Amino acid sequence: MDGFIKTLPKVELHLHIEGTLEPELMFELALRNKIQLPYQNVEQVRQAYEFDDLQSFLELYYQGAQVLQTERDFYDLTWAYLQRCKMDHVVHTEIFFDPQTHTARGISFDSIINGITRALQHGREQLEISSHLIMCFLRHLSEQDAIETLQQALPYKDQIIGVGLDSSEQGHPPAKFRHVFEQARELGFLTVAHAGEEGPASNIWDGINILHIARIDHGVRCAEDGSLVRLLAKTRIPLTVCPLSNVKLKVFPTMAEHNVVKLLREGLCVTINSDDPAYFGGYMTDNYLAVAHALNASKLEMAQFSKNAIEASFLDARQKAELQ
Ligand code: HPA
Numbered sequence: 260m261d262g263f264i265k266t267l268p269k270v271e272l273h274l275h276i277e278g279t280l281e282p283e284l285m286f287e288l289a290l291r292n293k294i295q296l297p298y299q300n301v302e303q304v305r306q307a308y309e310f311d312d313l314q315s316f317l318e319l320y321y322q323g324a325q326v327l328q329t330e331r332d333f334y335d336l337t338w339a340y341l342q343r344c345k346m347d348h349v350v351h352t353e354i355f356f357d358p359q360t361h362t363a364r365g366i367s368f369d370s371i372i373n374g375i376t377r378a379l380q381h382g383r384e385q386l387e388i389s390s391h392l393i394m395c396f397l398r399h400l401s402e403q404d405a406i407e408t409l410q411q412a413l414p415y416k417d418q419i420i421g422v423g424l425d426s427s428e429q430g431h432p433p434a435k436f437r438h439v440f441e442q443a444r445e446l447g448f449l450t451v452a453h454a455g456e457e458g459p460a461s462n463i464w465d466g467i468n469i470l471h472i473a474r475i476d477h478g479v480r481c482a483e484d485g486s487l488v489r490l491l492a493k494t495r496i497p498l499t500v501c502p503l504s505n506v507k508l509k510v511f512p513t514m515a516e517h518n519v520v521k522l523l524r525e526g527l528c529v530t531i532n533s534d535d536p537a538y539f540g541g542y543m544t545d546n547y548l549a550v551a552h553a554l555n556a557s558k559l560e561m562a563q564f565s566k567n568a569i570e571a572s573f574l575d576a577r578q579k580a581e582l583q
């Protein structure tokens with residue numbers, strides 16, 4: 260099984276590029292940019308990665324992102340992630356970035372997007388990894404702030420396939436972002452949103468009915484609503500599930516209690532993804548292995564996760580056919 264999973268061609272659909280910042284690179288960038296970190300060494304950083312919930316993770320994740328200052332930093336971050344993709348046989352990846360985390364600190368939109376897209380282009384040319392970029396709005400900030408971010412992104416519209424919604428789900432439901440998602444759709448962006456990670460199944464309904472999302476990021480709490488599970492099975496609206504993340508952030512107490520294989524067997528278009536691999540202790544292969552070992556999935560089922568991800572991707576029909 261392990262060898263089968265390692266070489267299985269994979270497609271990643273839920274990955275925050277800021278969440279790929281490994282402690283070693285964090286220190287390198289802190290040194291380069293003369294930023295003082297609240298840690299003495301790499302081991303101390305890793306020891307700090309014990310989380311009680313989403314919020315306790317987000318605090319360290321936003322703190323870590325402060326070392327990202329220049330276009331070169333965003334390039335180095337993205338290039339390191341793509342090299343990990345190559346090792347894990349990831350052939351296509353759709354990555355999130357959080358511009359507000361950086362523009363709020365005075366970093367230009369230009370530096371962020373040029374650094375990331377230059378690395379993605381090199382990934383296509385040198386590693387044969389195709390990719391799309393999705394811009395996320397931070398849901399703890401206002402809708403007005405998201406609208407201004409959408410405006411800032413317009414000169415780079417060709418580089419961004421869709422918009423998403425991340426950060427603290429509790430207290431910030433999808434309806435808060437109704438207008439900005441409507442504007443984004445009118446401009447031709449595809450839409451996704453984190454929903455049903457820590458928040459209730461009603462956030463998944465609202466993501467579908469109010470934000471018209473093409474995919475649900477996480478979505479594991481759909482299991483609390485039988486009619487929603489039936490709708491997801493029937494429509495095959497995809498779920499981008501992140502197993503190691505869910506255990507680290509205590510959405511499930513252990514991997515053995517995770518519902519990803521159960522949802523697969525119920526006919527949902529569930530996929531396996533790494534979310535913030537530098538913080539949650541594993542990239543794509545690690546997530547696939549953790550699921551296979553804890554949940555007794557067959558090789559056929561593990562391959563189905565990868566097939567689902569091709570189906571759920573924003574590639575066109577011809578590109579999907581090439582990967583099948
Ligand atoms: N949930 C919400 N916001 C996030 C996450 C997540 O899993 N990762 C990075 N930002």
Ligand code: ZN
Pocket residue numbers: 273274275425453476534
């Ligand atoms: Zn996420």
